[in-house]
Amino acid sequence: MDNRKYNIYFNTHTVSGIIICAILYVMFFAGSFSFFRDDLAAWQKNESYLSQKGLIKKDFNYVLDSLSRHHTLKGRDVDFTIQRNVPGAYVSMTASHDPEVQKLKSKKKPEAKRGGRGRRGDGDSAFFTYDFSKKKEADYATSYTMGEFLYRLHFLAQLNQVFPFRLGVPFGYLLAGIVSFIFLFALITGLLLHWDKLVSNFFTFRPWTKWKTVWTDLHTVLGVIGFPYQLVFALTGVILIFNSFLIIPYTKLFYNGNEEKIYKDLNYGVKQEFPYARKPLQSSFDINQLVSQVQQKWERSDISLVAIRNYGDENMHVIIQGKAHTDAQLNGQGEFIYRVRDQKVMAEHSPLDTPSYIDTVKGFIYHLHFGDYGGRPLRVIYFMLGIMGCLVINSGVMIWLVARDKKNIPVRKRAFNFWTANVYISSSLSMLPVTAFAMIALLFLDKPGQPEIYHWYFYPWLVLSIYFLIRKDLDLVNRQSTFLAAVTCFLLPVLDGVVRSNWFWNTLNRQAYDILFIDVLFLILSLLSGVIWWKMEQKRRAEPSAVLTKEKVGQLGQA
Secondary structure (H helix, E strand, O other), X not given: OOHHHHHHHHHHHHHHHHHHHHHHHHHHHHHHHHOOHHHHHHHHHOOOOOOOOOOOOOOHHHHHHHHHOOOOOOOOOEEEEEOOOOOEEEEEEOOOOOHHHHHHHHOOOOOOOOOOOEEEOOOOEEEEEEEOOOOEEEOOOOOOOHHHHHHHHOOOOOHHHHOOOEOOOEHHHHHHHHHHHHHHHHHHHHHHHOOOOHXXXXXXXXXXXXXXXXXXXXXXXXXXXXHHHHHHHHXXXXXXXXXXXXXXXXXXXXXXXXXXXXXXXXXXXXOOOOOOOOOEOOOOOOHHHHHHHHHHHOOOEEEEEEEEXXXXXXXXXXXXXXXXXXXXXOOOEEEEEEEOOOOEEEEEEOOOOOOOHHHHHHHHHHXXXXXXXXXXXXXXXXHHHHHHHHHHHHHHHHHHHHHOOOOOOOHHHHHHHHHHHHHHHHHHOOHHHHHHHHHHHHHOOOOOOHHHHHHHHHHHHHHHHHXXXXXXXXXXXXXXXXXXXXXXXXXXXXXXXXXXXXXXXXHHHOOOHHHHHHHHHHHHHHHHHHHHHHHHHHHHHHOHHHOOOHHHHHHHHHX
């Protein structure tokens, strides 16, 4: 490779990487843990879905009866979006299509928001989360879990509350999409940069030499190993986040700006329209029985949506959608449309049938990004590759800093470079101990929700990051953050056993494998952190001059 190309690839890779490193680390770290979102939710609530799987009855009639006590259900659309791997559903109810109900509601003042149920629009619609195992409803903030928090953090959703404006998409999503797009440049230029020595560099790892060599080898080897994974995540992440941007031109050209219609054509939600007949339904109807019949017909599939259109009207329809298990049909999606008045099946498409082109493309992107097509073993592999991505980012920053810590560079520039790395390293390496600490705090809180999780995660993260910044010693930050991670990750399963009797043997006996998995995961993270900390201590004592010393860092900090 000639020098001109090498310099182009090197500068592009370095600049793009250093610009996005902090945000990209947060996305990789939170995204890695969000592969176990359902397990984290079960752990927090101390309710194992796996131990109850197949025993929980989804009673839709009970939910409708509960709604009828506070609303006139006539003429409404009600959707039950079934949550995966948890005994719950998102329930949404529209305002009534019936003129008499609309007229009656217009004479009344909008109802005040009741606890546990979300209101929107004219106050007559509703959206809430429903737990079938407890037969209880809750609003989004109350049912919030650490799994949901980390999942949403990996695409920066929390920033939407800090910056509540939209540029086509909410600010947090826009920033996450831009970072993913820049990440593509860093990946491709990094591969081109090492292309000539790809094979030799891949087999070169010298963990017992000086720190700069360790960081360089770590960055190269893990970068090459994780390249396919990182490339897939960058591409699918951009598509999933920017899909609304990508759809806008087609909406303007072919749909006259009607976004609802294009999303229906893309098979989101219920595509069909069912006009309101304004005639009461004469026959009785049991939705539980219908759902049970469809579930029995659709083997190796799970129902994902139960939708009612025009409740109590002569043109009342029930639409049931389902998804095939990934080991049976990777992108299978089925739909069952039932007209209630004459008990006629209007259309049926099994999830095991050959999927459409749209379902194939959507499913392919979704499954690649979320890693839900190979069970827990694949999600563990995805998790390991995600953590490797975090190590690649960290080692890249350290290589960048050491390469610019030379006597021929002005002191002020060296100080700026140091503080850039200091801010990044301090904030990023705080995440693991803070995550474990926040989960420990949840053990001692009564029914923690979104406010409590925000409080016990963001404030300790801020405090620990500031502490590391003040110390102005990157070697110390590495050692202390690793030590804190080892301690907090170890305390998490121990305290879970002490406080809730969730010792490994107890959760194993009652087949609460999701809760057991989280405790074992953090115990393994504790052991790995402890080993890494011990190795760093040994290396520091053996080679005190191989790292940025405290005196040198103090000089840079004062420059």
